[in-house]
Amino acid sequence: MTEFRDRVDAGRRLAERLEHLGDEDVVVLGLPRGGVPVAFEVARRLRAPLDVIVIRKLGVPHQPELAMGAIGEGGVRVVNDQVVRMAGASEAELDAAQRRERAELEARVERFRRGRSRVPLTGRTVVLVDDGVATGATARAACRVARAQGADRVVLAVPVGSPDSIADLRRVADEVVCVQEPEFFHAVGEWYQEFSQTPDEEVVELLERAARTDRG
Template identity: 85%
Template structure:
């Protein structure tokens, strides 16, 4: 199994496989969406090599009250809300309680959108192929929510692309995304960071700088 040098290296390698899967002819109308923060440096390399626009997909999971690690849904920009009714019923979450969680997470989502995008218009995804990119998949909960939100925002096709992931989580994500592109699925997987030589935290300013750079240069 390959250990990536850093997220840039991982993005370049991932882009090579994506070009094969999506086709290098440019027939598909592709938008690349990076999951902040660590997914954005990977997504930047992917977008550049696919000659596609880059944006972030900002989501917030809706955690069950008193059990916040259990997601009962997710929200995204544009008023998109995805709710798992089965979990809501099983945990007995009332409509007012769900709305309270949504409002709290909406405030955080709005703050992050402003921080990362700074007033720039979100790249439209309606009717397009959306490639959701992260630096890896452990539990898959965030990636799952991102794919659901992208589809709810109008994406015609959702492709999840990651350099490395847990085999069980990747298998589960194939039921959510139209396609999952993963460079390697190690049998003995403990954490995403163990597959990188350099895996420091990606600061907000780097996310903003990459988005601004992509916006200035345009696709490719």
């Protein structure tokens, strides 16, 4: 197993594994923030539009790290019925969690897109890209939100991931592409030589560069 130099290197190596999608009507969606530099390289290789998928997980009351659902743009809400039953959460508690997270979701959308419209997903192949998968909870929620927003096919693509989580995600996405699935996996960052936090400004710049390329 070899490390990636940084997210750009990871994106280029991941893009090589996705060339079979070149003939499809593809939209590449990066999970902010660290997934966007990876997704930028994938979108460039596939000559596909780039956007972000902004989601917020809905935490179980008194146990917010456990997601009972997620929300996305366009009023989309997906619910994990099994977790809701296990936690005994009511519809009122789901609604309250949604109200809390909706404001943060809208603030993030405005921060990253700067007023640009969301790229429509209806009937298209959506390639969801992150810089890696540990537990898979965010990727799972993103797959469900993309489908609820009209994606015809959902491909999850990451440079590195936990083998157990990647196996679980194959049941949620139509296709999962992962460059490296190390047997001894502890954290995404250990598979990168350089893994500093991606600032909001970099996300905005990459999205604007991709939008200019599409217009050009």
